[in-house]
Amino acid sequence: MKFESVNLKDKDITSEELFNNRRKFLKLGAAAVVANSAVVDLLAKDKYPTSNLNYKKDLNELNLDLSTFDQITSYNNFYEFSTGKEKVKKLSHTLKPDPWSITIDGLVEKSFQIDVSELIKKFSLEERIYRFRCVEGWSMVVPWVGFELAKLIKLASPLSAAKYIRFETLFDKEQFPDQKRGIFGAIPYPYVEGLRLDEAMNPLAILSVGLYGKTLENQNGAPIRLVVPWKYGFKSIKSISKISFVADEPLNTWQKANSKEYGFYANVNPNVDHPRWSQAKERVLGKFFKQKTQLFNGYEKEVGHLYANLDMRKYF
Amino acid sequence: MNKVLLFVILLLPAFFLLYNVLIIEVNDPIKYIYTFTGTCAISLLFFTTSISLIKSKINLLKYRRMFGLFAFFYAFIHFLNFFVFDAELDIDFVIKESLDKPFVYLGMISFLILFFMAVTSIKSLYKKYNKYHRLVYIVLVLITIHFVMAQKALSVEQWFYLFVIFVILYLKFMQRKSLLTNR
Numbered sequence: 001m002k003f004e005s006v007n008l009k010d011k012d013i014t015s016e017e018l019f020n021n022r023r024k025f026l027k028l029g030a031a032a033v034v035a036n037s038a039v040v041d042l043l044a045k046d047k048y049p050t051s052n053l054n055y056k057k058d059l060n061e062l063n064l065d066l067s068t069f070d071q072i073t074s075y076n077n078f079y080e081f082s083t084g085k086e087k088v089k090k091l092s093h094t095l096k097p098d099p100w101s102i103t104i105d106g107l108v109e110k111s112f113q114i115d116v117s118e119l120i121k122k123f124s125l126e127e128r129i130y131r132f133r134c135v136e137g138w139s140m141v142v143p144w145v146g147f148e149l150a151k152l153i154k155l156a157s158p159l160s161a162a163k164y165i166r167f168e169t170l171f172d173k174e175q176f177p178d179q180k181r182g183i184f185g186a187i188p189y190p191y192v193e194g195l196r197l198d199e200a201m202n203p204l205a206i207l208s209v210g211l212y213g214k215t216l217e218n219q220n221g222a223p224i225r226l227v228v229p230w231k232y233g234f235k236s237i238k239s240i241s242k243i244s245f246v247a248d249e250p251l252n253t254w255q256k257a258n259s260k261e262y263g264f265y266a267n268v269n270p271n272v273d274h275p276r277w278s279q280a281k282e283r284v285l286g287k288f289f290k291q292k293t294q295l296f297n298g299y300e301k302e303v304g305h306l307y308a309n310l311d312m313r314k315y316f
Numbered sequence: 317m318n319k320v321l322l323f324v325i326l327l328l329p330a331f332f333l334l335y336n337v338l339i340i341e342v343n344d345p346i347k348y349i350y351t352f353t354g355t356c357a358i359s360l361l362f363f364t365t366s367i368s369l370i371k372s373k374i375n376l377l378k379y380r381r382m383f384g385l386f387a388f389f390y391a392f393i394h395f396l397n398f399f400v401f402d403a404e405l406d407i408d409f410v411i412k413e414s415l416d417k418p419f420v421y422l423g424m425i426s427f428l429i430l431f432f433m434a435v436t437s438i439k440s441l442y443k444k445y446n447k448y449h450r451l452v453y454i455v456l457v458l459i460t461i462h463f464v465m466a467q468k469a470l471s472v473e474q475w476f477y478l479f480v481i482f483v484i485l486y487l488k489f490m491q492r493k494s495l496l497t498n499r
Contacts (some may be wrong), residue, residue: 036337071343075344076345079469082471083467083468083469083470083471083474084341084471085344086343136347136468137347137348138343138344161368181472184472186469186470186471187469257469273417275417275419276417276419276420276465277413277417277419277420278409278413282343283346283347285343285344286341286343288345288346288401289404290346290402290404308489
C-alpha cells in the first residue's frame with residue numbers, strides 16, 4: 001500500500017459539511033416518504049463529527065467500506081471501563097485526555113516526557129484507512145488519523161540493546177473505574193502491550209490520535225493509541241501513558257491473563273483457531289453475513305516478511 | 317395467573333430481540349443473539365428448577381412445564397443462531413467445531429439433553445421418561461461452564477450471577493439429599 005500525496009487542490013475535495021449535508025438531504029427525502037421514528041433514528045446514527053485535525057487524506061485505494069462513526073464509537077473493548085462493549089461509551093467520560101503526557105524510557109539515549117499536543121505538532125498527521133479485526137471474531141474498517149510509530153522511535157533514539165517496545169495504558173483509579181476493583185477487576189492493570197522493534201518500525205504501525213478527522217473519542221483510546229492492523233485488536237493498546245524500550249519480550253496483558261489462548265504475536269490468522277472459536281471468518285459490524293478473514297488481516301504483502309521464520313501455530 | 321398471560325410474558329423477550337436486531341440494528345447481531353438468548357435460556361432454566369424449592373411459598377408447579385419449554389425455546393434460537401448465521405449452514409463446520417472445541421460441545425450436549433426433555437415432556441411420553449428429566453442437573457452444570465467460557469474475562473456482575481447460580485445449585489443439592497434420606 002502506498003500513501004503518496006496526490007496533488008489535490010482544496011476545491012477538488014468535497015467539503016465534509018457538504019458531504020454530510022448531501023447525505024442528510026438524501027435521508028430527509030427518504031424520511032419524507034416513510035416518515036417514521038426508525039428513519040429519524042437512522043439520521044441520528046449516521047452523524048459524522050466536525051474535523052479538528054489537519055492531516056493528509058488516505059485515498060482508500062483498496063476501496064474499503066468504512067464503518068460508520070457511530071459503529072466505531074459505540075462498540076468498544078475497553079475493560080478499564082467495562083467488559084460490555086456497548087457500555088464503554090457512556091462510562092468513558094471519566095477519562096481526561098487533555099493535557100496528556102507520555103513517558104519514554106528504558107533503553108534509550110535519554111528518557112523524556114512529551115505531551116501529545118506536542119507530538120501532533122512535531123509529526124505531520126495522515127489518515128490511514130485500516131481493517132480492524134478483533135480476536136472475538138468481529139471486524140470493522142476505521143479511518144484513523146495519526147503518525148507512523150517509526151517516527152517516534154527515531155525521536156527516542158533507542159540503544160542497540162533495545163529489541164522490543166513496551167506500551168502501557170495509564171493507571172489511574174479516578175479515571176478508570178475497573179482499576180478500582182482490585183481482584184474483581186476484569187484483567188490485571190495497567191494494560192501492557194508490546195511489539196518486536198522491527199514490527200514497530202513497519203510503516204503500517206501507527207500511533208493514532210484521531211478518527212474520521214477528529215481527535216479520538218475517550219472510548220477509542222484518547223488521546224493516543226497504537227494501531228497495528230495486521231494483529232488482533234487487543235494489540236492496539238489504548239490511552240498510552242508510557243513507552244519503554246526493552247531487551248526482552250514484554251509480557252502483554254492478555255498473555256498474562258490467559259496464555260493458553262492469547263500470545264505475544266496475535267497476528268490475524270484464519271488458519272489458527274482460538275481454542276474456543278474459529279478464526280476463519282469474521283462478522284463485519286452491522287452485517288448479518290460473515291466474510292472470510294485474511295492472513296495478516298489482508299496486509300501480508302506489507303508485513304509477511306517479518307514472520308518468515310516464525311512458526312505461527314506456536315507463536316500465535 | 318392464567319397460562320395464556322404467562323405464555324405472552326415469556327414470549328416478550330423474543331419480541332424484544334427481534335426489535336433490537338431488525339429495527340435498532342445492533343452492531344454485532346450474531347453476537348447479540350447469542351448473548352441475549354443464552355441469558356434467557358440459562359435464567360429460565362435455573363428458575364424452572366427452583367420452582368420446587370419455593371413451592372411451599374408460591375406454588376408454580378403447574379406452570380413448570382411451560383417455563384421449561386420456554387427455556388428450550390430460547391436455547392433453540394441460540395442453537396439456530398450458531399447453525400444458520402454463525403456457521404452459515406455449513407454442516408461439516410458445525411460437526412468439526414462440535415467435536416473440536418469444549419466450548420461448543422458443552423453447549424451442544426446441553427442442547428441435545430434439553431431437546432430430549434422437550435420432546436418427552438408430552439404427557440404420554442413423560443410417564444415413561446420423567447426419571448431421565450433429572451439430566452437437567454447435568455445441563456445446569458454444563459451451561460454454567462459454557463457461560464463462563466463465553467467470556468474473555470469475568471466482570472463483577474458475572475461473578476454475582478455465578479454466586480446466585482451456586483446458591484441455587486447448593487439448595488437443590490440439599491433438597492435432593494433430604495428427599496433421599498427421608499424416603
